[in-house]
Amino acid sequence: MNGRGKEMQAPLKRARGLGSAKDGTGHFIWQRVTAIATGLSGLWLLGMLLTLRSADYAVVHALVADPVNAAVLVAFLLGMFWHARLGLQVIVEDYVHTPLTAALAQLAILFVCALAAIAGVLAVLRIALGS
């Protein structure tokens, strides 16, 4: 008998926040959602790259400036760097056991991914909207 009758908390409430990540299904679900988003937009961009016949500035610039391609690129950058952050986060959770180093690594991953996504989106906007 574990005194379940006197228990005021639901089992879920007790389980929440435990585990190395302090967080669970939200991460799992967003990892899958961003994987699908990255996969779909990435396939579009791969198709775009496969048609490329030269690395000429005017050709590549026009390709990225195309309204549809530019929109897919922005979606790809946001979804992909979010996905990268989630994946790298789990690797640090699994292999870095020193709390301070782990926290610094997590911050670095978050900042680099966010900054890269912002830089990429800004570059696409400059190309698409003409400097």
Place this chain on the structure above:
Amino acid sequence: MAASDSEPRLRERPLSPHLQIYRWQAQMASSILHRATGVILAIGALAFVYGLMALAGGAQRWSAFADCLGSPLGRVLMAGFSWALAYHLINGIRHLLQDGGLGFSIPDFVRNSWISIIGSVVLAALGWGVVLSHWGQA
């Protein structure tokens, strides 16, 4: 029994077997490769963003970036990156199907591990075949 007096007596505790205990298997390789290729792609993504910034920065900066990609080292890195991309794509789809409960019997699991490993090499080679077949033709 002088040795046992000076050293504390430690009870042999069971350890969970670590990686080197196991025989290499396709399932193991496909799982490890998914993480490894994920890290490679994250680093490559930074180069991708650098390329976009070079393109936004004008013709001169773009041609410097394109020359880097076209150098022997750039070509090797692009080949490696494209394989990592093909692998993470195929194995990622495999993971999503597994999340749906598909392909979990042991023979299926081993077979679709091999599909990821061999398929990624085939897909990367096909992609480069397509690009190189019409590269430089206006």
